[in-house]
Amino acid sequence: MANQDMHDDDPLDDFDPGVVTFDGIAKVVHVGGNGPGVIVMTEMPGISPHVARFARWVRDAGFTVYMPSLFGRDGAVPDVEEGTAVLRRACMSEEFRAFAANQSSPVTKWLRSLARLAHEQCGGPGVGAIGMCFTGNFALTMMLERSMLAPVLSQPSLPLDDPAGLEIAPEELAAVRGRLEREDLTVMAYRFKGDRHCGAQRFAAYSEALGDRFVARVLPDRAASRDTTPFFEHVVASPHSVVTAHLIDEAGQPTIAARDEILSFFADRLAR
Numbered sequence: 001m002a003n004q005d006m007h008d009d010d011p012l013d014d015f016d017p018g019v020v021t022f023d024g025i026a027k028v029v030h031v032g033g034n035g036p037g038v039i040v041m042t043e044m045p046g047i048s049p050h051v052a053r054f055a056r057w058v059r060d061a062g063f064t065v066y067m068p069s070l071f072g073r074d075g076a077v078p079d080v081e082e083g084t085a086v087l088r089r090a091c092m093s094e095e096f097r098a099f100a101a102n103q104s105s106p107v108t109k110w111l112r113s114l115a116r117l118a119h120e121q122c123g124g125p126g127v128g129a130i131g132m133c134f135t136g137n138f139a140l141t142m143m144l145e146r147s148m149l150a151p152v153l154s155q156p157s158l159p160l161d162d163p164a165g166l167e168i169a170p171e172e173l174a175a176v177r178g179r180l181e182r183e184d185l186t187v188m189a190y191r192f193k194g195d196r197h198c199g200a201q202r203f204a205a206y207s208e209a210l211g212d213r214f215v216a217r218v219l220p221d222r223a224a225s226r227d228t229t230p231f232f233e234h235v236v237a238s239p240h241s242v243v244t245a246h247l248i249d250e251a252g253q254p255t256i257a258a259r260d261e262i263l264s265f266f267a268d269r270l271a272r
Helices: 049-060 080-092 107-122 138-144 170-183 200-213 230-236 254-270
Strands: 016-022 025-033 037-040 064-068 127-132 148-154 187-192 214-219
Touching: 016 107, 025 049, 025 107, 037 049, 037 107, 049 064, 049 254, 064 107, 080 230, 107 127, 107 138, 127 138, 127 254, 138 148, 138 170, 138 187, 148 254, 170 200, 187 200, 187 254, 200 214, 214 254
Parallel strands: 037 064, 037 127, 127 148, 148 187, 187 214
Antiparallel strands: 016 025, 025 064
């Protein structure tokens, strides 16, 4: 898939799709690779070619990727109308808390079970996870699962109506903070400086809640690619997706440095 055009639908035919069910909730999960497990959670509006490209980078770095289908058409490049419809459905779904600060999305319970399964199947000391945009905070809540060792938050955008809000219940946040301290773990986080959906207030709130366990990276807006799809141009409408839609795939670019740092973070935490 080295020559995959990011403006064309991606068949995802180098991943193995399968239905995974926890507590009666079934979802398709695309799996590929060998090594410790890493869960790649898609950004809005679904598993785009950009998200799949990042998953392949993780896979090719020596990990088993688990990429759950959480919304949208897998592999698609949706237009503005379709992407907006996916966003609206997700905002109304009982699985997500799109407009509620201090609450955790119910889907994170399912994702914690997926992390546990990935650890059982792949072995090693534990698993990693990255959330992006709509799913950005989920990797933090997943730290309630003991097998989760390497959480990455990329442009965490929920709650959508509260720039300083955190999409996690206070008691869960306290439990995660305690675990980070006890086990000497850290949370990596990324955003663009001018991101309209994940701004300085949100990162400040994470820093206040997690202290120096929260390691923030803020990239300059000029580092964002302008070669984006219509949904990102017209709906997102700001530098946003650090390792996917706004990544510039050229040596020396800040977004490539962020990608490489994330891969190194997974390698350091999940080394056998």
